[in-house]
Amino acid sequence: MKKVLVAIAMMMGVGSFSAFAAETSVDSVACCQSTQDEYTKIEVSEVPDAVKAAVEKAYEGQTIKEASVAEKDGAKTYKLVITSAEGTESTVIFNDKGEEVK
Numbered sequence: 001m002k003k004v005l006v007a008i009a010m011m012m013g014v015g016s017f018s019a020f021a022a023e024t025s026v027d028s029v030a031c032c033q034s035t036q037d038e039y040t041k042i043e044v045s046e047v048p049d050a051v052k053a054a055v056e057k058a059y060e061g062q063t064i065k066e067a068s069v070a071e072k073d074g075a076k077t078y079k080l081v082i083t084s085a086e087g088t089e090s091t092v093i094f095n096d097k098g099e100e101v102k
Contacts (some may be wrong), residue, residue: 039068039079051078054098061085077101 047067055064059082066081076096083089093101 028093038070038072040070041066042067043067047078047080048096049096049100051080051096052092054094054100055080055082058100059090059092062090065089 006061020097025074036076046069047064052064055062060083062084065083068079070077070079072080078094078096081089082092095101
């Protein structure tokens with residue numbers, strides 16, 4: 001009888017560890033998503049000319065479809081969705097000086 005009670009107690013303990021591990025992983029996902037939401041969507045016409053010129057030079061023949069901006073420590077970065085003539089979309093990031101951020 002003692003063995004049965006010990007086995008049940010052990011199984012209950014293992015189950016609580018599993019629930020704790022699952023709860024921790026959910027928190028880490030929420031943490032990572034908040035850093036990706038820094039960008040605020042803007043109109044393509046609001047993108048600085050230096051950034052537009054850099055996109056035209058680096059990605060010849062592609063156009064800016066969507067634009068978003070983020071500001072950190074006084075410096076702005078622009079996340080741009082560009083499309084090719086074939087319809088292929090890419091996401092690129094430039095700073096406000098027109099330099100691509102890798």
